[in-house]
Amino acid sequence: MGKNKKRIVVTVIGKDEVGIVAKVATSLAESNVNLIDINQKILGDEIFAMTLLADRNNSSLSLNEITAGIKASVKNMSLEVTVQDSEVFQYMHRV
Amino acid sequence: MNFTNEEILETVGMIAEDKLDIRTVTLGLSLLDCSDPDPAACARKVREKILVKGANLSQEADFISDEYGLPIVNKRISLTPISLVVPVADAAAFVEVAGAVDKAAEEIGVDFVGGYTAMIQKGQTAIDRSMIAAMPEVLAETKRFCASVVLASTKAGINMDGCYTMSRVVKDTARRTADDDGIGCAKLVLFANPVEDNPFMAGAYYGAGESESEILVGVSGPGAVRRALEELGTDADLGEVAEAIKKTAFKITRAGELVGKKIAEQLGVSFGNLDLSLAPTPAEGDSVGQILETIGLAMPGAPGSTAALMLLNDAVKKGGLFASSSVGGLSGAFIPVSEDASMIRAAKAGAITIEKLEAMTSVCSVGLDMIAVPGSTSAETLAAIIADEMAIGCANTKTTAVRIIPAPGKEVGDFVYFGGLLGEAPVMAVSQVSADIFVKRGGRIPAPLQSLKN
Numbered sequence: 001m002g003k004n005k006k007r008i009v010v011t012v013i014g015k016d017e018v019g020i021v022a023k024v025a026t027s028l029a030e031s032n033v034n035l036i037d038i039n040q041k042i043l044g045d046e047i048f049a050m051t052l053l054a055d056r057n058n059s060s061l062s063l064n065e066i067t068a069g070i071k072a073s074v075k076n077m078s079l080e081v082t083v084q085d086s087e088v089f090q091y092m093h094r095v
Numbered sequence: 096m097n098f099t100n101e102e103i104l105e106t107v108g109m110i111a112e113d114k115l116d117i118r119t120v121t122l123g124l125s126l127l128d129c130s131d132p133d134p135a136a137c138a139r140k141v142r143e144k145i146l147v148k149g150a151n152l153s154q155e156a157d158f159i160s161d162e163y164g165l166p167i168v169n170k171r172i173s174l175t176p177i178s179l180v181v182p183v184a185d186a187a188a189f190v191e192v193a194g195a196v197d198k199a200a201e202e203i204g205v206d207f208v209g210g211y212t213a214m215i216q217k218g219q220t221a222i223d224r225s226m227i228a229a230m231p232e233v234l235a236e237t238k239r240f241c242a243s244v245v246l247a248s249t250k251a252g253i254n255m256d257g258c259y260t261m262s263r264v265v266k267d268t269a270r271r272t273a274d275d276d277g278i279g280c281a282k283l284v285l286f287a288n289p290v291e292d293n294p295f296m297a298g299a300y301y302g303a304g305e306s307e308s309e310i311l312v313g314v315s316g317p318g319a320v321r322r323a324l325e326e327l328g329t330d331a332d333l334g335e336v337a338e339a340i341k342k343t344a345f346k347i348t349r350a351g352e353l354v355g356k357k358i359a360e361q362l363g364v365s366f367g368n369l370d371l372s373l374a375p376t377p378a379e380g381d382s383v384g385q386i387l388e389t390i391g392l393a394m395p396g397a398p399g400s401t402a403a404l405m406l407l408n409d410a411v412k413k414g415g416l417f418a419s420s421s422v423g424g425l426s427g428a429f430i431p432v433s434e435d436a437s438m439i440r441a442a443k444a445g446a447i448t449i450e451k452l453e454a455m456t457s458v459c460s461v462g463l464d465m466i467a468v469p470g471s472t473s474a475e476t477l478a479a480i481i482a483d484e485m486a487i488g489c490a491n492t493k494t495t496a497v498r499i500i501p502a503p504g505k506e507v508g509d510f511v512y513f514g515g516l517l518g519e520a521p522v523m524a525v526s527q528v529s530a531d532i533f534v535k536r537g538g539r540i541p542a543p544l545q546s547l548k549n
Binding site: 009011013039041049051053063064080082083084085086087088089090091092093094 | 097104106107350
């Protein structure tokens with residue numbers, strides 16, 4: 001706990017349904033994680049893909065707890081949720 | 096956003112679909128302060144050091160793995176070569192200390208420990224002899240402790256007595272672990288020109304020139320490279336293929352660099368190096384052989400395999416070197432047979448032979464790796480196979496290795512099953528032409544000339 005708290009990237013991919021963004025955003029708000037940026041599109045006909053950047057500096061929860069919250073909020077939907085510290089993207093995609 | 100959707104989805108896809116992972120986080124640990132002529136005291140000191148220094152390794156690795164969403168497959172420890180730590184020429188002392196290492200590793204949740212190691216490229220001490228005498232028993236009785244022996248170097252030449260000794264140790268080890276298809280041999284690597292900061296098993300040990308302790312990270316991602324090449328299509332020329340491999344290697348290396356730095360920070364030790372090696376696992380898609388197939392060979396072993404592998408190995412290094420200032424270890428493409436689904440298929444179909452593999456190892460990391468041969472193969476023939484591989488390393492100033500399993504009671508076409516990361520392999524044919532007199536001459540093959548290289 002309390003280690004390296006900063007920005008996270010949330011990725012949600014799966015079958016499109018009504019209300020995914022709302023559910024994920026609500027879960028983040030409940031975890032006191034502040035949304036910074038969001039990208040969402042439908043690939044092909046029905047594949048939902050969302051990437052979301054958020055600030056977790058004011059959240060008292062660990063990354064695992066934040067992830068569990070999001071997963072619980074969409075648990076009856078066919079979605080894959082990944083939550084990662086944003087540094088991994090910084091390292092892999094920026095020189 | 097700082098990153099595009101495509102970039103994020105690429106990384107997520109690399110991990111979820113292409114099995115990009117941190118193959119190992121290895122804690123290098125010096126045991127030079129644990130030396131003691133009393134075996135029980137030596138075993139106690141070694142055990143305590145591992146328990147204290149390695150206590151948080153597994154937990155911190157899991158924490159970092161969760162934070163960054165990057166799977167860490169193994170946590171390992173590499174130790175100062177045990178032949179430098181146990182200062183008595185007594186095989187029983189080595190068995191006792193090795194047992195303590197194995198137990199300590201189990202207690203702290205480490206998958207493998209490397210460092211049951213002797214360096215005899217020029218000759219053996221009495222201590223080396225005892226350590227090697229105990230080796231078959233150690234490999235049969237311990238689960239996690241891996242052994243390696245240095246038999247050759249560019250500066251010393253090839254210790255042919257050592258090759259013959261070790262071929263008999265290999266056979267004895269196979270015999271003692273016959274119930275598991277000779278799995279003890281999967282934990283034994285014979286080296287020419289080894290690196291002393293390699294995080295990969297079974298050949299990891301922590302050289303005498305290293306610091307007290309540091310984090311060594313082995314990163315892998317053959318699936319991600321294959322994906323990049325598939326997206327390139329079959330029209331791209333080989334310059335473009337090399338370029339695509341470099342770009343992917345860069346990204347994979349960066350992921351490893353991040354993880355290595357963070358874990359070192361958490362454990363309060365320095366980040367030693369990053370070993371960028373394309374190391375396959377038996378999982379479908381996580382295969383170096385499949386990269387060769389994607390480059391355009393019907394199966395690994397086809398004519399052109401050596402050339403394609405040279406391209407792959409070189410491009411991986413070029414991409415990785417720009418991505419990290421700490422690239423070290425072996426850093427190349429591994430071509431173990433039993434651990435790679437595509438290599439297993441090629442060996443089964445007869446597309447790849449030991450002789451072709453030997454040629455391929457002259458341009459890649461690391462050597463004749465995880466090859467099962469008939470249990471009836473003579474010690475002389477095994478020694479000659481080992482010597483050939485050592486010669487490639489010596490003459491080319493590179494690391495080469497042999498990890499060979501003369502599977503007890505098995506013949507060509509039979510299968511051996513090891514399970515887990517070690518996989519399974521068809522028993523491959525060995526030349527029946529004798530090298531007995533050559534091997535029995537013994538002595539040392541002089542170090543090769545380093546100029547006039549043609």
